Amino acid sequence: MGIDKSNVRFVVHYDMPKSIESYYQETGRAGRDGLPADALLLFGYGDVAVARGLIGNGGNAEQNRIELHKLNCMIGFAEAQTCRRRVLLGYFGDRLEQDCGNCDICESPPERFDATEDAQKALSCVYRVGQRFGMGHVIDVLRGSQNHRIQELKHDQLSTFGIGKQHSQDFWGNLFRQLIHLGYLEQDLANFSVLKLTEGARPLLRGEMRLELAKPRDTKVVEKKSxxxxxxxxxxxxxxxxxxxxxxxxxxxxxxxxxxxxxxxxxxxxxxxxxxxxxxxxxxxxxxxxxxxxxxxxxxxxxxxxxxxx
Incomplete structure (x- = not known):
């Protein structure tokens, strides 16, 4: 997008960029004159499959891992149930104290629920596995998976093993992404995207605060309503x-x-x-x-x- 104009009012992505860095740079072409501008991202899981396939064809394993992490972060942005401005700034290490009020999530907020107990389970599980594993492994522990890796690490003996089996994989994935977007967890890109607790997680773990999160949008329900x-x-x-x-x-x-x-x-x-x-x-x-x-x-x-x- 070699566009050097100040009055771009609208940027459309017909497929999903491979990283938040690319998306941020490209949408930054809009509204440089300070007047209102809009960005539209059309997102489909076919894009994800194609992007993952292209990354998998790369010859450098370490580079592939980094690119896959960036793609997963972009997917998390596209699936976000929290203010998208917060997600963008959080990815770059900045924190926004209040929602932006301009994105689609702010303009049409999803239904919310008291997620305090589930969030405590998630954060506690991250702590119990030593803050040394990625989202997929932590979710497997929460859901009580009996796979060989968990048994080998004796994570089936942890107090958090199976405490979240009543919820689906998708539920926990959505919850973890929201915890990351809101700053309770961070992913260590340099260390295989392992999950680590932030200082903001402490009062939540101690029960000193309540947390409301967005319910995942049920696409089937949305289609029926439409x-x-x-x-x-x-x-x-x-x-x-x-x-x-x-x-x-x-x-x-x-x-x-x-x-x-x-x-x-x-x-x-x-x-x-x-x-x-x-x-x-x-x-x-x-x-x-x-x-x-x-x-x-x-x-x-x-x-x-x-x-x-x-």
Whole structure:
């Protein structure tokens, strides 16, 4: 991306970069003039398989290991359930005390749950294995795997062996990634990506704080919800909302879908929200977009309803 322009408003990745360094550099082309800009990453697990295959073809084992770690970090970013700005800065060793309020996770937060006990189990297991193993091995210990490696190391005799068997591999993988993103754990790239506790993990392990984490998004449920959310909508109102969206997009010099997607406008035209609380229930409307565009769209909806009543 040899682009040296200050007014790039939109960066799209049609497949996933192989590292966060590449992604950060490429998305950094947008908004250099200080005005709002958007980045869209299209992510599929086919990309992961291709990238891993290319890395595996390399002749240098040590370099392959490093590249695979970087790819796994990029996958973790794509699957993140926490503020993506936090994930990016955390990868480079910086900490963000508050969520950014701009990314898709901040604008449409996932459902959360009290993860204190599960997080304590995870952190305790990292400690019990001596902070010398990667995520996969720690999860195997938590889930009570009887593989040869665990038996050879006598990790089946640890107090944390099998204490997390009620949860799936995916559940623990998601939880560990969130603990890494939030700064309770770090991965040592120079030492085979082993997990190590940070100072921030101590109060959590001691029970001095509670921790809420995001529930993994169930793609099947999302697909079912999306299929169900296709109500009949008011065509005239839909066109009025599109005209408003185009005016805003032209003024901000961004594509219209950056303001709201057609699906969001269609749902507005179907549900006809009357206040900000109802508007926030519309798919694609988060706190950030509510603050920027909510009043204008609610005004069009109210005017339309008043005309219909008269």
């Amino acid at each position: 299929a169900a959310k296709k109500p009949a909508y008011d065509g005239a109102l839909f066109q009025e909302l599109r005209e408003l969206r185009k005016g805003i997009a032209d003024e901000q010099q961004v594509p219209p879908f950056v303001v709201f997607a057609d699906a969001t406008l269609a749902e507005m035209a179907a549900q006809m929200p009357k206040d900000k609380w109802e508007l926030l229930k519309i798919t694609g409307v988060g706190q950030h977009k509510m603050a920027r565009y909510g009043d204008a769209f609610l005004r069009v909806i109210r005017d339309h309803l008043e005309k219909a009543e008269n």
